[in-house]
Amino acid sequence: MIIRKNDQVVLLKTITGAEGVDRRAIGKEEKGSVARVLRVDRETGRVVVEGVNYVYRHVRRSQKHPQGGRVAKEAPIHLSNVALYCGKCGGAAKVRFKINEKKDAAGKRRREVLRLCRKCGEAVGGAR
Numbered sequence: 509m510i511i512r513k514n515d516q517v518v519l520l521k522t523i524t525g526a527e528g529v530d531r532r533a534i535g536k537e538e539k540g541s542v543a544r545v546l547r548v549d550r551e552t553g554r555v556v557v558e559g560v561n562y563v564y565r566h567v568r569r570s571q572k573h574p575q576g577g578r579v580a581k582e583a584p585i586h587l588s589n590v591a592l593y594c595g596k597c598g599g600a601a602k603v604r605f606k607i608n609e610k611k612d613a614a615g616k617r618r619r620e621v622l623r624l625c626r627k628c629g630e631a632v633g634g635a636r
Contacts, residue, residue, distance in 0.1 A: 509548065509550055509587075510592060510603055510623065511545060511548060511555060511587065511590065511592060512545070512548060512633065513545055513546070513547065513548055514544060514545060515544070515545045515592060515593075515632075515633045516542055516543075516544060516545075516592070516593040516595070516633075517542070517543060517544075517545055517555075517557060517590040517591060517592060517593055518540060518541070518542050518590065518591055518592075518593045518599060518600045519537060519538070519539055519540065519541050519542075519543070519557075519560065519589065519590060520539065520588075520589055520590060520591055520600065521539055521589045522537070522538055522539045523537045523560050523561050523585055523589065524537075524561075525537070525560065525561045525562035525563065525583070537559065537560045537561070540599075542593050543557045543558050543559055543560055544557070544558045545557055545558075545590075546558050546582065547584075549584060552584075553586060553587045553588075554584035554585060554586055554587060555584060555585060555587055555590060556582050556583070556584050556585075557582065557585060557590065558582065559582070560582065560585065561582060561583045561584070561585050562580045562581065562582060562583070563580070563581060563582075563583040564578040564579070564580055565578070565579045565580075565581055566578055566579075567579050592623070592632050592633065593632075594625040594627070594628065594630055594632055595630070596625065596628045596630040597625060597627050597628050597630070601625040601626070601627065601632050602625070602626045602627070603623045603624060603625065603626065603632055604623075604624050604626050605621055605622065605623060605624070606621075606622045606624055607619055607620070607621055607622075608620040608622065
């Protein structure tokens with residue numbers, strides 16, 4: 509899987525969500541906007557992106573929520589609706605992988621997998 513937690517992604521599709529979350533107009537996140545990945549679910553192929561696809565959860569009164577009511581939270585969206593963001597190109601990046609073999613201080617060989625933008629060759633995200 510190309511996309512990991514804390515990666516910057518660009519939305520390939522307009523995502524609608526809850527209206528007026530936290531007194532902000534977050535009802536719709538536009539195609540082309542950039543956000544950070546909070547969580548990746550490999551089994552279902554879905555990602556939770558910061559500030560995108562808010563839904564309401566109705567909660568009862570409890571110690572945690574003394575008044576009850578509606579709590580907004582981010583819901584997962586499908587992996588096909590996001591792409592990695594290349595800061596140098598300023599848009600979605602198709603990636604290629606490059607494997608660097610290094611030796612650490614103890615003399616052991618370590619593999620480092622880099623994700624590179626196909627267009628400009630810039631490293632996208634961190635190394636694995």
